Amino acid sequence: MAPKCKLTYFAIMGLGEPIRYLLSYGKIEFEDNRIEFEKWPPLKASMPFGQMPLLEIDGKKMIQSTAICRYLGKKLGLAGENEWESAQIDMAVDTITDLRLKLSDYYWEPDEAIKQKKKETVFNETLPFYLERLNVLVKENGGYLAAGKLSWGDIFFAALCDYMNCAAKFDITKDYPNLASLKKKISELPAIKDWISRRPVTEL
């Protein structure tokens, strides 16, 4: 019997989608509990560290999307075969998080003048800087982010792409063929393809 599992997150892809991808990949049935933005403020205080995503799995409550993905990655045999392989995945994932944070910082900036200034830096410097190097990394690793094989890091990256594309308002992998090909490869894994075909359609 599959573990009883429930993911609570906003009704967007965002930081929930890598978890949804991994659960789908592992054929772990889950309740996809989506919270509308306006319903979040009164709920926040009841959540550990006031945070989502919250994953309830194996009778436990988990927060922090990256920690959750690493835990699922281990369960699914996608976390490397030794300490060095695991470290390579962790380094790639934290680098993608750095990129995502910089992009989010621009995207959610409420002051329009500041947002325009951030936009220049993000599009002219940050995105090309990270994407060029990630593209090389994937080439060096035979089409994956780490250790020459599929890991939870690849699934994490592919799942965050749609969110990052929405924030950037274009496909951030378009000039980086190794990244585009990695994203495509993940989205064509049968269990992920199935999830994509039935997930709620959201912008972010």
Add this chain to the structure above:
Amino acid sequence: MAPKCKLTYFAIMGLGEPIRYLLSYGKIEFEDNRIEFEKWPPLKASMPFGQMPLLEIDGKKMIQSTAICRYLGKKLGLAGENEWESAQIDMAVDTITDLRLKLSDYYWEPDEAIKQKKKETVFNETLPFYLERLNVLVKENGGYLAAGKLSWGDIFFAALCDYMNCAAKFDITKDYPNLASLKKKISELPAIKDWISRRPVTEL
């Protein structure tokens, strides 16, 4: 023979200090290569993903301070005994990183008016929110962040405290006895105490 090891980072505690603590705890001799801020811009392009800290260990180059600390934690037997213990450490560490990022975002804000605004949120909301909950977490875990025993997460936290205290301009653990006691306990571990006694004195 201890592995040949070299840490390259700014001449501050910052994100390098958790690595220095862990290397010291493990009695792994390392070259503490400190780069002055003004020497960094020309070096940046030569670094993987333009980043420091860079740890050269076991003939490998590692970036991303958290990934490095987790790798060292595993080597030193401080990364949990099973997937759930490891996940608890990861969740605590990522939560501390969230706090650190919010504090840094305020500290490094160049615009004085914006900085004042951020200051209010950070001191009246962010710090108490996180510290209260971390304080409870440490109580629930018998004086540690996770799994009722010493982990790399505790060392990570204690090493980042001085940096966060400097950014906040006060001891952030002062009203949180479990956190204060955890920091003290780590700083009194003989190998860490020895490191603290001989490290270069820096503000940040």
